[in-house]
Amino acid sequence: MAESDWIPLNREIIAPSAPADGAAWAVEMPSPYDVPSHVRSSYCHSTGVVRIDFRYIEAEKLVLLKLGRYGHAMVGKSSRRIWKIDFNIHQFHRDRKQMAAAVDESIESLPHSEAPNRAITLNALRDKSEALFAVAQ
Numbered sequence: 001m002a003e004s005d006w007i008p009l010n011r012e013i014i015a016p017s018a019p020a021d022g023a024a025w026a027v028e029m030p031s032p033y034d035v036p037s038h039v040r041s042s043y044c045h046s047t048g049v050v051r052i053d054f055r056y057i058e059a060e061k062l063v064l065l066k067l068g069r070y071g072h073a074m075v076g077k078s079s080r081r082i083w084k085i086d087f088n089i090h091q092f093h094r095d096r097k098q099m100a101a102a103v104d105e106s107i108e109s110l111p112h113s114e115a116p117n118r119a120i121t122l123n124a125l126r127d128k129s130e131a132l133f134a135v136a137q
Contacts, residue, residue, distance in 0.1 A: 002135040003042040006055065007128050011035050014123040015116075030116055033057050034081055039124055041132040048090030050136055052125070054083055065113075068106035073113075080114045082107070082121040089136055096133055100126075 015035045036054035043050050049071065062074040062083055070091075074084035085103075092098040103125060107118050125132065 001042055001044050004040045004131060004135050006038040006040045007131055008038055009036055009124050009128070013127050015120045030120070034079065034117065035120060036081075036124060039128055039132065041135050043089075043135040048088050050087050050089050050133065052085045052087070052132055054081070054121070054124070056081060056083070063112060065111060067110060068102070070102055070106055073107075073110060075110070075113050079117075080112060081117050082110070082113055085121075089133075096129070099133060100129055 011032075015030055017029055033056065036056050038055040039052060040055075041050055041052045060079060060081075061077040063077050065073050065075055067073045067085060067087070071085065071087040073082055073086070075082055085107075087099070087103060087106075089099055092102065104122060107113075107122055107125075110118060
């Protein structure tokens with residue numbers, strides 16, 4: 001099994017704060033507890049599955065959810081943060097563009113996860129996709 005190191009994520013890229021128009025100050029949104037600090041990936045040659053793990057400030061109980069027709073995800077039971085994604089890449093013949101499109105589609109339709117959490121996950125994957133999918137090469 002090939003595995004990447006933990007890769008630090010830039011909060012301003014994956015979950016930028018946006019002050020309200022005309023506001024004198026801004027509340028930090030989303031909460032630092034909802035934004036992963038790191039991401040890593042691993043690849044199992046025998047199954048063709050890439051696992052992507054996210055690291056958050058605190059742990060919680062997880063729920064296993066079907067992720068489209070390509071894999072599954074582990075989502076926080078209370079927070080609905082996306083903690084892990086297992087994705088079968090064999091059917092894409094390691095074509096990164098096809099994989100990225102399928103991951104986007106699967107995450108967008110993920111049940112039990114709120115839109116801001118899905119957006120943060122997608123931004124992190126898009127920002128670090130080259131390093132994350134390099135383990136499958």
